[in-house]
Every structure is written in structure tokens, then in C-alpha cells.
Amino acid sequence: MVGADAAGMSAAHTALRAAAGADRxxxxxxxxxTGHTSYSACGIxxxxxxxxxxxxxxxxxxxxxxxxxxxxxxxxxxxxxxxxERRRVRVEGDGGPDELEYDELVLATGAAPIVPDWARxxxxxxxxxxxxVKNLDxxxxxxxxxxxxxxxxGPTRAVVVGGGYIxxxxxxxxxxxxLTTTLVTRSRVMSSLDADLGAEIEAALVAGGVDLRTxxxxxxLETTDGRVGGVVTDTGERLTTDVVVLAIGVEPxxxxxxxxxxxxxxxxxxxPDPGGRVAPGIWxxxxxCEVTHRLTGGRAFLPLGTxxxxxxxxxxxxxxxxxxxxxxxxxTAITRFVAGGVHLEIARTGLSSAAATAAGYDxxxxxxxxxTASGYMPEAEQIQTKVIADxxxxxxxxxxxxxGPGSAKRIDAAAAALWGGLDVDDLAxxxxxxxxxxxxxxxxxxxxxxxxxDRL
Amino acid sequence: MVGADAAGMSAAHTALRAAAGADRxxxxxxxxxTGHTSYSACGIxxxxxxxxxxxxxxxxxxxxxxxxxxxxxxxxxxxxxxxxERRRVRVEGDGGPDELEYDELVLATGAAPIVPDWARxxxxxxxxxxxxVKNLDxxxxxxxxxxxxxxxxGPTRAVVVGGGYIxxxxxxxxxxxxLTTTLVTRSRVMSSLDADLGAEIEAALVAGGVDLRTxxxxxxLETTDGRVGGVVTDTGERLTTDVVVLAIGVEPxxxxxxxxxxxxxxxxxxxPDPGGRVAPGIWxxxxxCEVTHRLTGGRAFLPLGTxxxxxxxxxxxxxxxxxxxxxxxxxTAITRFVAGGVHLEIARTGLSSAAATAAGYDxxxxxxxxxTASGYMPEAEQIQTKVIADxxxxxxxxxxxxxGPGSAKRIDAAAAALWGGLDVDDLAxxxxxxxxxxxxxxxxxxxxxxxxxDRL
Numbered sequence: 001m002v003g004a005d006a007a008g009m010s011a012a013h014t015a016l017r018a019a020a021g022a023d024r025x026x027x028x029x030x031x032x033x034t035g036h037t038s039y040s041a042c043g044i045x046x047x048x049x050x051x052x053x054x055x056x057x058x059x060x061x062x063x064x065x066x067x068x069x070x071x072x073x074x075x076x077x078x079x080x081x082x083x084x085e086r087r088r089v090r091v092e093g094d095g096g097p098d099e100l101e102y103d104e105l106v107l108a109t110g111a112a113p114i115v116p117d118w119a120r121x122x123x124x125x126x127x128x129x130x131x132x133v134k135n136l137d138x139x140x141x142x143x144x145x146x147x148x149x150x151x152x153x154g155p156t157r158a159v160v161v162g163g164g165y166i167x168x169x170x171x172x173x174x175x176x177x178x179l180t181t182t183l184v185t186r187s188r189v190m191s192s193l194d195a196d197l198g199a200e201i202e203a204a205l206v207a208g209g210v211d212l213r214t215x216x217x218x219x220x221l222e223t224t225d226g227r228v229g230g231v232v233t234d235t236g237e238r239l240t241t242d243v244v245v246l247a248i249g250v251e252p253x254x255x256x257x258x259x260x261x262x263x264x265x266x267x268x269x270x271x272p273d274p275g276g277r278v279a280p281g282i283w284x285x286x287x288x289c290e291v292t293h294r295l296t297g298g299r300a301f302l303p304l305g306t307x308x309x310x311x312x313x314x315x316x317x318x319x320x321x322x323x324x325x326x327x328x329x330x331x332t333a334i335t336r337f338v339a340g341g342v343h344l345e346i347a348r349t350g351l352s353s354a355a356a357t358a359a360g361y362d363x364x365x366x367x368x369x370x371x372t373a374s375g376y377m378p379e380a381e382q383i384q385t386k387v388i389a390d391x392x393x394x395x396x397x398x399x400x401x402x403x404g405p406g407s408a409k410r411i412d413a414a415a416a417a418l419w420g421g422l423d424v425d426d427l428a429x430x431x432x433x434x435x436x437x438x439x440x441x442x443x444x445x446x447x448x449x450x451x452x453x454d455r456l
Numbered sequence: 457m458v459g460a461d462a463a464g465m466s467a468a469h470t471a472l473r474a475a476a477g478a479d480r481x482x483x484x485x486x487x488x489x490t491g492h493t494s495y496s497a498c499g500i501x502x503x504x505x506x507x508x509x510x511x512x513x514x515x516x517x518x519x520x521x522x523x524x525x526x527x528x529x530x531x532x533x534x535x536x537x538x539x540x541e542r543r544r545v546r547v548e549g550d551g552g553p554d555e556l557e558y559d560e561l562v563l564a565t566g567a568a569p570i571v572p573d574w575a576r577x578x579x580x581x582x583x584x585x586x587x588x589v590k591n592l593d594x595x596x597x598x599x600x601x602x603x604x605x606x607x608x609x610g611p612t613r614a615v616v617v618g619g620g621y622i623x624x625x626x627x628x629x630x631x632x633x634x635l636t637t638t639l640v641t642r643s644r645v646m647s648s649l650d651a652d653l654g655a656e657i658e659a660a661l662v663a664g665g666v667d668l669r670t671x672x673x674x675x676x677l678e679t680t681d682g683r684v685g686g687v688v689t690d691t692g693e694r695l696t697t698d699v700v701v702l703a704i705g706v707e708p709x710x711x712x713x714x715x716x717x718x719x720x721x722x723x724x725x726x727x728p729d730p731g732g733r734v735a736p737g738i739w740x741x742x743x744x745c746e747v748t749h750r751l752t753g754g755r756a757f758l759p760l761g762t763x764x765x766x767x768x769x770x771x772x773x774x775x776x777x778x779x780x781x782x783x784x785x786x787x788t789a790i791t792r793f794v795a796g797g798v799h800l801e802i803a804r805t806g807l808s809s810a811a812a813t814a815a816g817y818d819x820x821x822x823x824x825x826x827x828t829a830s831g832y833m834p835e836a837e838q839i840q841t842k843v844i845a846d847x848x849x850x851x852x853x854x855x856x857x858x859x860g861p862g863s864a865k866r867i868d869a870a871a872a873a874l875w876g877g878l879d880v881d882d883l884a885x886x887x888x889x890x891x892x893x894x895x896x897x898x899x900x901x902x903x904x905x906x907x908x909x910d911r912l
Contacts (some may be wrong), residue, residue, distance in 0.1 A: 046892055052833070327882070330886075331887070374496060409895070412869035412888045413868035416870075426875060429783040431788040431805070432868045441498075441761040
């Protein structure tokens with residue numbers, strides 16, 4: 001395995017279990033360029049916010065545990081070349097230089113944060129005070145940069161560049177750490193949701209204390225003694241800041257396979273088949289892949305631990321002759337913004353209106369406002385639900401949710417309905433759970449589905 | 457319509473809307489024996505607990521609003537006889553005596569609380585201090601009985617008879633009102649869940665301050681001056697008490713139709729077809745019905761507002777020639793027990809292990825303990841998930857959840873999967889929402905499904 005995070009280690013342990021079950025021997029070597037294994041990248045903003053005591057708490061399984069399970073784990077070791085014909089990998093670093101033979105190779109190299117030119121020094125490094133939020137080393141940099149937040153002389157201002165999941169989660173973390181926070185985003189916030197719900201999210205961010213700049217790009221930084229002091233946007237506005245979060249996105253880390261001639265998708269990711277194969281003897285899983293979208297049948301770059309774990313498990317079984325298949329992704333995602341007295345939850349699944357139209361559907365969509373509990377209960381919070389369906393077939397295509405505490409995990413019922421290929425009438429009619437502290441008698445999701453169904 | 461709560465009024469308003477849409481005239485008369493319309497019976501325990509200020513807050517639509525919509529609503533009026541041949545109903549009370557002709561009749565008479573003989577006076581009334589929790593009048597009795605709770609001379613001890621949803625919710629309400637509360641139940645608590653999860657619930661009730669007596673029945677009451685002072689169980693134990701909650705269950709209120717020769721099910725409920733018909737020109741909806749179970753195809757008595765509203769809507773459309781169908785029930789249900797420092801959520805959907813075995817399935821089931829959020833997050837709470845599937849076909853049959861805050865509404869994803877006829881591998885593989893505050897990377901539901909799938 002190349003890469004020791006979710007996908008690679010899921011594959012490794014699944015293969016070990018499969019081998020043990022079949023009373024076979026299997027020798028597994030894992031190459032990992034960093035010093036970390038099996039950590040939750042999604043947890044890093046909460047570490048920075050102070051919810052999680054330390055980076056070690058984000059580690060699901062330590063190097064020692066992996067080795068105790070019988071895995072030859074080589075940290076600080078980078079795979080630098082791949083020869084698919086001879087089935088060999090050349091490695092450098094602490095576990096090299098060496099050339100390793102393999103019977104089966106799993107590419108689980110993940111994704112790398114996009115770092116724009118303006119964030120770099122002339123020497124190619126990052127300007128001091130400017131950093132992405134991707135791995136545990138990044139998390140440690142951030143806890144260092146913010147160590148004196150709230151103290152005399154500590155950082156007081158932050159700029160977050162990027163309005164996606166990480167951008168929002170970092171805006172929450174920074175406001176909760178007491179920094180005056182500006183968020184700059186090229187288009188709008190959470191552009192994976194439709195614009196109407198995006199506007200609700202933007203209003204909540206502003207209410208929670210985010211100084212928002214949508215439709216803006218960063219032109220350049222201002223620095224003093226090599227350290228960031230300001231951000232200049234394309235309108236010429238200068239934002240004074242002590243730190244800059246790079247949350248522009250990530251891209252698949254596929255240079256190893258690309259150099260070896262493996263096919264890549266339009267987003268630059270590997271293209272595993274449902275069983276995880278990319279070439280004879282070569283498999284891929286995790287954020288370095290474009291996964292199959294269950295609704296369109298096409299590829300999508302959806303870097304998320306859920307797919308990494310699931311595809312890693314598929315690969316781990318199939319490596320030893322199994323016949324497991326990845327069922328596809330729906331694009332389900334969830335996050336929250338909880339700061340400055342605001343508690344907003346956000347979730348989506350399936351196709352957005354734009355994506356559904358692009359996929360050729362005759363799109364009908366409607367936003368319905370409901371409550372998370374019976375209106376007379378103290379738990380009741382507003383929930384806005386957008387349901388997207390095909391006008392002709394009535395098939396459910398997507399659901400998006402923006403609301404208060406208890407809103408967002410409702411997306412799972414919609415995801416399950418999409419997984420089953422159900423229609424909007426099924427969602428409206430199905431037997432969801434009701435009691436006053438938990439829902440209205442027609443759950444908010446069902447009111448939304450019913451209203452759309454009535455208009456089709 | 458006979459009955460002006462969820463089913464009857466859903467049917468009435470849906471018919472009015474359908475008529476308006478078709479530019480037709482329809483005259484709707486609704487007979488209601490009590491003085492109340494369209495109220496949330498499920499909210500009554502929360503009114504008694506003090507979460508809801510008054511009974512009027514539980515009324516979704518008042519008599520005035522119904523009348524303003526054009527409905528001839530007759531409160532305090534009871535339908536006492538039905539002649540299906542002549543299409544007439546004889547009524548008594550404030551809106552009678554009278555004989556009404558109808559073209560279409562909707563029976564929406566609900567369910568009545570079971571009142572055992574030991575709860576009655578020689579004259580047939582209820583012993584003072586002993587009361588069920590069914591309608592708004594009952595709620596008003598309870599707020600009266602508990603008005604002085606916490607004050608000198610006020611009630612200090614309660615006995616709840618019955619360990620189902622209402623029993624648990626009333627135990628919560630009474631403990632939160634400061635009463636020392638004993639719960640007596642014939643078998644075990646929440647017997648609609650499997651016994652292993654039932655044991656978890658019982659432990660939580662005890663931890664939350666409930667004095668629990670399972671496997672016990674009430675033999676008789678002790679009274680002083682006609683007022684309850686104690687409960688004597690079948691073991692001879694005497695429980696001193698000021699009030700007794702009758703939460704033994706409800707039964708379909710079908711005497712009107714039974715006397716007219718309409719067929720009833722084994723539980724005594726009307727048996728509407730998927731369109732809501734029970735006889736020529738006669739329809740039924742709500743708690744007076746046994747609904748079709750989507751998984752077994754058989755009938756089930758599941759008195760719950762969700763089915764009442766859905767079936768009421770089906771009937772309202774079909775009355776005027778529509779062709780809507782009720783999709784069936786899954787037996788989804790949810791509740792909580794939040795008192796004495798305990799916050800326990802409980803949910804179920806589909807068939808229990810026993811019901812699945814009785815229905816002829818080759819049952820495999822497993823309880824898995826997980827967390828509601830990533831383990832390193834402060835939000836993480838324990839969640840126990842039981843997944844029930846057919847060993848041969850791998851089809852998902854049921855899911856049960858017991859856990860901390862944020863646990864129980866996860867049942868909806870399982871309900872959606874059951875609705876779609878999905879298998880346990882679908883539940884394990886589907887794209888559910890993950891972010892650290894909301895779930896583990898494999899959601900607790902999916903870990904449970906995956907573990908069971910691995911054992912099949």
C-alpha cells in the first residue's frame with residue numbers, strides 16, 4: 001500500500017482479516033511519506049477550535065498498533081516511481097532507497113491541498129502565517145500559530161480563503177478562538193448546495209460574526225519580514241490579518257501513477273472500477289480517486305473519509321480474490337457552523353439542481369421551511385429542506401438541508417431513499433419516526449417531499 | 457367524517473383542496489364527540505412535564521379555523537348508529553339528535569385508552585387520582601392533579617402502570633415534576649423492542665430515578681374517601697401513591713362500525729384497503745384502523761399520528777375520485793426518557809426479532825455499540841444499534857436504537873432502507889453523512905449493518 005491513512009490501512013487490515021479467514025499468509029508493506037497513520041483529517045478544525053485536546057486524539061490507530069497487527073509500516077518513506085510491468089516501486093526516505101517488488105499494489109496517496117502562487121515565497125515555500133488544513137502536521141502548525149490567541153501580542157485577525165466545508169469549519173474554529181475572521185471566496189459559500197440555500201448559509205455566517213467577501217479572489221499577500229500582514233483581493237481591498245487559512249480545495253495526489261501511465265480522470269484522480277482495480281495488479285482507493293456517482297454513473301471527485309474507508313475495504317477483500325463492489329457515492333456531505341451565538345447545520349445528498357439539469361433531468365425543486373420538533377416543543381428549530389426531483393419520472397434526485405440543531409443528520413433518510421432509487425412520493429409517504437421532541441408529525445423532510453410531489 | 461382529530465381533519469381538508477382544484481363543490485360535516493379538534497395527543501406528556509405551556513398549544517387547528525375553511529364542524533356530537541344501506545348516521549349530543557345522510561362516510565374515531573376494572577369505582581367511573589393520558593381533557597385532569605406538585609401537601613408519589621411509549625414519557629414527566637415514581641409493567645419495558653435493548657432501557661430508567669417493577673400486574677387499588685392511596689401488585693406488594701397513570705395501551709374505537717356489521721381485524725380495528733375503503737361509501741383512517749404492514753403484508757394496530765395523517769390524506773383525495781394509496785407502515789417509532797440526569801433515546805423500525813421469526817424469516821440479528829459523533833468530539837454519545845436481517849436473502853428486516861442525545865432519529869435512514877426493500881449490505885454500503893460532530897466515519901448504523909453482514 002502506498003499511503004497509510006483511511007483507504008490504505010482499511011485495505012491493509014481487511015486483507016489481513018481475509019487472509020486469516022482463508023488460512024492464507026499475506027505480507028503487507030505500507031509506505032507512508034509523513035510520520036502519521038490513520039488519522040481523521042476532518043477532525044483537525046475541531047482540534048484547532050479546542051474541542052479536541054491534541055493531534056494524537058485524532059489518530060484512530062497508531063503505527064505501533066498497525067505493526068502489532070503484522071504490517072510492515074514504513075513511515076517517512078515515499079514511493080517515487082512505479083513500474084507496472086515489472087511490478088516494482090522505487091522508494092526514498094527513511095525506508096529507502098530501495099526497490100520493492102509487489103504482487104498487488106494499492107495506491108492510497110490521498111489528496112493534496114491546493115496552494116496558490118500568491119501563498120508562496122520566492123523560494124517556493126509557504127509565507128509564514130499562511131497554511132492549509134490537511135494533515136496532522138498542518139494541525140500542529142495551526143495550534144502553534146494560534147497558541148497565543150487571546151493573549152497580549154497574539155494573533156487577533158484571520159482571513160480564510162475558500163468557502164467550502166473546510167473554510168466554514170475553520171471560520172468557526174477561528175471565531176471560537178477569538179479572532180476577527182474574514183472569509184474570502186471566489187464564488188459563493190458552500191457552492192455544492194443550490195444558491196437559495198447558500199444565501200441562508202451566508203446570512204448565518206454573517207450573523208455569527210464572519211466578515212464575508214463572496215465573489216472575490218485573492219490577488220496577493222502583503223508581508224513584513226517574510227510574515228503575512230495583509231491580503232489584497234481582486235477589488236483592491238486590503239484585509240489586515242495575522243494568519244491566512246488556505247481552504248481552496250484539494251486535488252488528487254496521483255503523480256506516482258500518472259508518471260507510470262495510469263489513466264486519470266478529468267479531475268486528475270485514479271479511476272478504479274467498482275472492485276477497486278486501475279490496472280493489472282494495481283488498485284486504488286481514497287481521495288486519490290474519482291469515485292463512481294451512483295445517480296449519474298459518471299465519475300466524481302469526492303474526497304471524503306467515508307468513501308476512502310469503503311473503497312479501501314473493497315480493495316482489501318478483492319486483493320486476495322474477493323468479489324466485493326463499491327456501491328457508488330451520492331455526494332452526501334454534512335457540516336455545521338457553530339460560533340457567535342449561531343448554530344447552523346448544513347447537509348446535502350444527491351445532485352444539486354444544476355448538476356441534475358446538466359445530467360439531463362427535467363428538474364423540479366422546492367424549498368420548504370419546517371421545524372425539527374413539534375412547534376410547541378422547546379427543542380423546535382427551523383429547518384429548510386430543498387427537494388430536487390425529476391418532473392417526468394418523479395424520481396428523487398437530491399436533498400439539501402440548512403437549519404438549527406438536529407437538522408442536518410436527517411439527510412441520511414434522503415440518502416437511503418436515493419440509494420434505493422426511490423421517488424419523491426416514496427419519501428413523502430414512508431414511515432419516518434415521529435414524537436414531539438424529534439419531529440413534526442409529517443417530518444420536515446416529508447413535508448418538503450409532499451409539497452414538491454403535489455406540484456409535479 | 458366521524459372524528460375531528462388527525463385522520464378526520466386531514467381527510468376533510470384534503471377533500472376540500474381536491475374539490476377546489478377540480479372546481480367542484482363538496483359539503484363536509486364533521487362529528488366530534490369531545491370539544492377538541494386536531495390536537496397532538498403525543499404532546500400531552502410534555503404539557504404535563506411543563507415543556508408546553510397549555511393544552512391550547514397542542515391544537516394544530518382550532519374549531520374556528522376548520523369552520524372558516526368551510527367545514528360544518530359539530531363538537532360535542534356523537535355518532536351513535538350507522539346504516540350503511542341507507543347511508544345514514546344517527547347522532548346525539550350538542551349537534552343532535554339528528555339523522556344525517558351522507559354520500560361518503562369517513563370513520564376516524566381513533567382509539568380509546570384501556571381502563572382495567574381495578575381502576576373503576578363501583579359506579580363505573582375512574583377512581584379519583586387514577587387517569588389515562590389520551591386526549592386534551594385527560595391532559596387537563598393531569599395538570600390539575602399535579603398543580604401542587606412540589607408544594608406542601610401536594611402529590612409526592614406516582615405509579616405509572618404500563619411500560620410502553622406513554623408509560624415512559626409519563627415517568628419522565630412525573631420525575632421532572634418532582635414526584636417519586638414507580639413504573640409497573642406486566643412484562644418488560646418497551647416490549648416492542650427486543651429484550652436485549654429493553655434491558656438497556658430498564659437500566660437507564662432506574663438510573664434516572666424510576667422505581668421499576670417489571671413482570672408485575674396491578675391487582676387492586678387502595679383508596680381513602682374514594683381517592684387512590686396505594687396500588688397492590690400481584691406479588692402482594694403495596695405501593696403508596698397519590699396518583700396512578702393508566703398507560704396500559706389503547707384499543708380501536710370501532711363500536712359504531714362493528715354494530716353496523718363492518719369487518720374488524722384481530723385487534724378490533726377497521727381494515728381499510730390501500731385506498732382507505734372499508735365498505736361501499738365508507739372509508740376509515742387513523743387509530744381506529746389496523747394498517748397494512750409494508751414488510752409482512754399483514755395487518756398491524758399501530759395507533760400513531762403519522763399513519764393517521766397519511767391515511768387521512770389518502771382518504772380525502774380518494775373520496776372525490778382520486779387514486780392515492782397508503783404505502784403501508786413499517787412500525788417506526790421513537791421516544792426518549794430524559795430525567796434524573798439521564799438522556800436516553802429509543803427508536804425502532806421494521807420487525808423485531810420475534811416478529812420476524814413469526815413471519816417466517818430466518819432471522820439474524822446483532823447489537824453493536826458505537827458513538828453518535830467521532831469519539832474524540834465532546835458530542836460523542838453511546839449508541840446501541842440492533843440490526844435484524846434475513847440470513848438467506850440478506851434482506852434488512854428491522855433496526856432498533858437505544859442511545860444518548862442524537863441517537864434515535866438515525867432510525868429514519870433504516871426506515872427509508874426498509875421502505876425500499878434494501879438489504880443489509882445496502883445499509884452498510886450506502887453514502888450516509890459524516891463529519892466529526894455528527895457521526896463516526898462509518899456511521900453507527902453502518903457499523904452495525906456491516907458487522908451483521910459479515911456474519912451472514
